[in-house]
Amino acid sequence: MEHIVGIDLGTTNSLIAYVDEAGPQVIADSATGQKMLPSIVSFLPNDRVVVGREAGELARTQPLSTIRSVKRFMGLGMEHVSPDDRKRYRFVDDQGDSASLVRFAIHDRQVTPPEVSAVILRALRDRAAAALQEEVGKVVITVPAYFNDSQRQATKDAGKLAGLEVIRLLNEPTAAALAYGLNTKEEGLIAVYDFGGGTFDVSILRLQTGIFEVLSTNGNTRLGGDDIDQSIAERFLLTDLDEELRGDLQVLNGALRAAEKAKQVLSEQDETILNLAVPSSGVQISRRLSRHEMEAAVDEIVARTLEPCRQALKDAGLETQDIEEVVLVGGSTRMPLVRQRVGEFFGRTPLTDIDPDEVVALGAGVQADTLSGRRRDMLLLDVVPLSLGIETMGGVMSHLIERNTTIPASVKEMFTTAVDDQTAVAVHVLQGERELVQDCRSLARFSIPIEPKPAGVPRVEVTFMIDANGILNVSATDLRTGLERSLEVKPSYGLTDEEVERLLEESIDFAEEDIEQRLLIEARTEADTVLHATDKALSQNASFLQEGEEEQIAQVVQKVREACAGEDYDLIRDLTEELSQVTTPFAQRIMDSSIQEALGEKQLSDL
Amino acid sequence: MPTVVRCWRCQDEHTPQVFCPACEALQLLPPDIDYFTVFGLARAPMLDEQALAKTYYALSRQLHPDLHQTGTAEEQEASLQNTAVVNRAYRTLRDPVQRGRYWLELNGEQLGKENNKIPPALALFVFEVQEKLAAVREAQSAGTSGALTGLKAELDQVRDDLDNRTRGLQQKLAANFSKWAQANGSSELLGELKRVLSDMAYLRTLTRDMDKALSTL
Ligand SMILES: Nc1ncnc2c1ncn2[C@@H]1O[C@H](COP(=O)(O)OP(=O)(O)OP(=O)(O)O)[C@@H](O)[C@H]1O
Numbered sequence: 001m002e003h004i005v006g007i008d009l010g011t012t013n014s015l016i017a018y019v020d021e022a023g024p025q026v027i028a029d030s031a032t033g034q035k036m037l038p039s040i041v042s043f044l045p046n047d048r049v050v051v052g053r054e055a056g057e058l059a060r061t062q063p064l065s066t067i068r069s070v071k072r073f074m075g076l077g078m079e080h081v082s083p084d085d086r087k088r089y090r091f092v093d094d095q096g097d098s099a100s101l102v103r104f105a106i107h108d109r110q111v112t113p114p115e116v117s118a119v120i121l122r123a124l125r126d127r128a129a130a131a132l133q134e135e136v137g138k139v140v141i142t143v144p145a146y147f148n149d150s151q152r153q154a155t156k157d158a159g160k161l162a163g164l165e166v167i168r169l170l171n172e173p174t175a176a177a178l179a180y181g182l183n184t185k186e187e188g189l190i191a192v193y194d195f196g197g198g199t200f201d202v203s204i205l206r207l208q209t210g211i212f213e214v215l216s217t218n219g220n221t222r223l224g225g226d227d228i229d230q231s232i233a234e235r236f237l238l239t240d241l242d243e244e245l246r247g248d249l250q251v252l253n254g255a256l257r258a259a260e261k262a263k264q265v266l267s268e269q270d271e272t273i274l275n276l277a278v279p280s281s282g283v284q285i286s287r288r289l290s291r292h293e294m295e296a297a298v299d300e301i302v303a304r305t306l307e308p309c310r311q312a313l314k315d316a317g318l319e320t321q322d323i324e325e326v327v328l329v330g331g332s333t334r335m336p337l338v339r340q341r342v343g344e345f346f347g348r349t350p351l352t353d354i355d356p357d358e359v360v361a362l363g364a365g366v367q368a369d370t371l372s373g374r375r376r377d378m379l380l381l382d383v384v385p386l387s388l389g390i391e392t393m394g395g396v397m398s399h400l401i402e403r404n405t406t407i408p409a410s411v412k413e414m415f416t417t418a419v420d421d422q423t424a425v426a427v428h429v430l431q432g433e434r435e436l437v438q439d440c441r442s443l444a445r446f447s448i449p450i451e452p453k454p455a456g457v458p459r460v461e462v463t464f465m466i467d468a469n470g471i472l473n474v475s476a477t478d479l480r481t482g483l484e485r486s487l488e489v490k491p492s493y494g495l496t497d498e499e500v501e502r503l504l505e506e507s508i509d510f511a512e513e514d515i516e517q518r519l520l521i522e523a524r525t526e527a528d529t530v531l532h533a534t535d536k537a538l539s540q541n542a543s544f545l546q547e548g549e550e551e552q553i554a555q556v557v558q559k560v561r562e563a564c565a566g567e568d569y570d571l572i573r574d575l576t577e578e579l580s581q582v583t584t585p586f587a588q589r590i591m592d593s594s595i596q597e598a599l600g601e602k603q604l605s606d607l
Numbered sequence: 608m609p610t611v612v613r614c615w616r617c618q619d620e621h622t623p624q625v626f627c628p629a630c631e632a633l634q635l636l637p638p639d640i641d642y643f644t645v646f647g648l649a650r651a652p653m654l655d656e657q658a659l660a661k662t663y664y665a666l667s668r669q670l671h672p673d674l675h676q677t678g679t680a681e682e683q684e685a686s687l688q689n690t691a692v693v694n695r696a697y698r699t700l701r702d703p704v705q706r707g708r709y710w711l712e713l714n715g716e717q718l719g720k721e722n723n724k725i726p727p728a729l730a731l732f733v734f735e736v737q738e739k740l741a742a743v744r745e746a747q748s749a750g751t752s753g754a755l756t757g758l759k760a761e762l763d764q765v766r767d768d769l770d771n772r773t774r775g776l777q778q779k780l781a782a783n784f785s786k787w788a789q790a791n792g793s794s795e796l797l798g799e800l801k802r803v804l805s806d807m808a809y810l811r812t813l814t815r816d817m818d819k820a821l822s823t824l
């Protein structure tokens with residue numbers, strides 16, 4: 001039987017897993033042994049792409065053509081793009097009148113979020129194919145439980161563009177519960193709190209022998225560790241800079257990376273040093289940051305996860321004390337503040353003994369195993385996160401399927417005409433909880449073709465079916481003739497089928513960067529960083545130099561520069577290493593004089 | 608609903624059921640099958656909710672699309688459609704109010720317009736709630752936070768009262784359901800049932816409004 005693999009397509013990191021005799025496991029990259037693939041894609045001018053850690057390195061020099069956290073843009077329209085987003089990327093604003101789907105402007109082409117995600121999926125697919133020694137065609141991909149229809153559809157499109165058959169979209173907290181429940185054989189009511197890089201979900205589940213029943217779910221698809229980084233960067237690094245520097249992309253990205261690094265250190269330590277050095281812009285900030293200061297700054301963000309928890313409990317008809325176990329998922333739950341707030345809210349210490357990085361991918365692997373027909377001993381009963389409805393008179397949304405309804409869910413609605421000889425009825429499909437159409441998310445529009453008849457005579461029944469992926473399908477039957485009527489559904493923020501087809505053909509151009517090329521880029525980026533740091537230190541701290549040291553450093557700098565012009569990445573690496581070594585005593589002296597007590601042995605590039 | 612259907616695989620003719628009695632192939636349930644029949648239950652408003660849940664899980668284990676992913680296109684389609692029907696049926700029947708209303712509809716009865724009128728027995732209470740909600744809105748637009756704290760306590764109390772009344776009606780409804788099962792229905796009993804159902808439906812709307820107001824405090 002062919003393998004179906006499970007993919008956790010994360011905002012920050014992506015993983016791929018499958019199940020064999022030994023149980024579910026995450027597949028590591030054969031070259032590096034890494035299980036997590038950073039969800040970063042860098043587009044080179046020659047129509048090549050680089051993905052993962054190497055793309056992250058390229059971000060330093062090519063910020064506009066390197067996309068991070070693309071998941072935050074999936075299924076959105078241009079009107080959802082924030083001013084902060086605009087600081088970091090270029091978008092295609094003028095798209096004519098209809099298509100308003102988010103499109104990045106990269107080099108001289110337009111790139112949609114599903115295309116970017118497809119690059120990540122292809123890299124994972126290749127990784128799995130190499131490990132399993134077989135073609136990988138069918139996949140389960142996880143999505144945030146609170147993803148709406150457009151976001152789910154965009155994820156499915158990404159799979160298609162990667163040449164994959166997406167047989168199921170699985171909600172991330174449900175996947176985590178699956179992996180967790182199988183481990184413990186636990187029964188009872190659990191809450192899964194999933195706080196990742198870009199999204200927050202909470203799901204309440206009832207576990208009983210072999211059935212994982214989701215009672216309710218809630219969340220925020222634009223709330224995650226990224227927001228915490230942003231807040232730290234703004235509060236502690238960017239405030240001191242003038243307007244122009246704050247708008248500098250290298251400074252902004254540098255600040256975000258520095259903030260993330262400090263945040264992670266503060267999960268283990270009480271204090272750290274926030275370092276931001278952008279030599280090209282003359283920015284050099286180094287400041288102490290305590291966990292306490294950081295927590296005070298980001299508490300508001302963490303607090304925003306609690307209202308969805310309250311709502312999910314209420315929708316499940318439960319009180320906090322009914323919850324027997326709270327499971328933490330996602331990298332951001334490593335923050336002590338998050339654990340503390342969640343613990344206070346639910347009145348119990350959350351479970352942290354499962355690996356928050358791998359659990360979603362493992363659950364996806366388990367579900368893939370079920371879908372491939374290998375196991376029949378467990379079943380997921382999941383729900384739709386948002387109410388589905390249609391626009392009615394006066395711009396009011398009329399609910400057809402309530403949120404937290406178990407899927408698949410279907411409802412039939414009768415349509416007729418208002419005037420004689422009307423030949424079509426327009427339907428506008430929406431998702432959301434608010435009363436007014438303008439406050440809900442537009443999903444799609446379609447028009448029901450009608451034979452001309454006196455008003456009120458035609459009777460067409462439209463079936464709205466939300467399938468097991470949480471994706472809407474509509475079909476129509478003319479009740480007078482009993483014939484099926486085909487509907488052309490136009491997604492509000494999605495690729496059309498034709499566009500997917502076209503992109504699928506074009507995507508052949510996106511040959512993956514070969515490994516030699518990748519290593520060369522990586523080595524050059526590394527060398528660049530050290531060269532920058534050295535230049536900066538020499539110009540700003542020359543007084544710390546000892547006899548003959550400047551000449552010795554200058555010699556190695558020269559050798560590194562020459563090597564970078566060539567293609568021998570091993571040589572570049574070795575020389576970069578040599579440069580780091582000869583400058584270490586110098587760096588040590590600078591450091592000792594300033595922030596000695598807080599730092600251990602460091603190199604120039606860490607400053 | 609048709610009384611006899613034909614199996615898509617072996618052409619066996621049988622009464623509507625989930626699996627063909629002859630070849631065990633998954634069958635598409637008739638679109639107009641009633642929710643009680645889906646669960647093999649008599650069409651009566653009283654039912655054993657625990658048994659209903661058990662049947663629901665058992666049916667899901669047989670029908671769910673996740674377990675038919677490797678089947679033929681017909682089987683996959685039947686699995687999807689049937690599971691949607693079972694899910695809808697369960698959602699309706701597990702809730703006594705929705706079940707009562709559905710059962711009335713099956714019997715050609717309707718709560719109809721009375722639904723929106725204030726039930727006489729609740730008039731005073733409803734009046735009190737509306738007054739409090741109006742006071743909250745007023746205090747909010749005037750920005751008098753001191754008044755709001757006082758109102759919050761009052762609202763919480765009314766909210767408890769609402770829960771109590773709902774519980775009372777639930778018991779009344781259950782009693783009516785069981786009377787119906789024994790006596791098999793008089794028009795008097797039917798009237799009483801409808802009254803309890805409308806009262807409950809009304810209290811639900813009120814509860815929703817209150818919770819909305821409370822969540823803004
Ligand atoms: N030790 C740590 N302390 C604090 N935050 C951390 C730590 N380790 C990782 N993170 C944060 O966790 C986030 C990444 O988590 P994770 O890999 O679970 O997200 P993801 O699955 O990619 O995103 P999502 O689930 O939102 O799509 C990042 O914001 C990262 O900074």
Ligand SMILES: [Mg+2]
Pocket residue numbers: 008010011172196197330360
């Ligand atoms: Mg995640």
Ligand SMILES: [Zn+2]
Pocket residue numbers: 614615616617618619627628629630631632
């Ligand atoms: Zn048969």
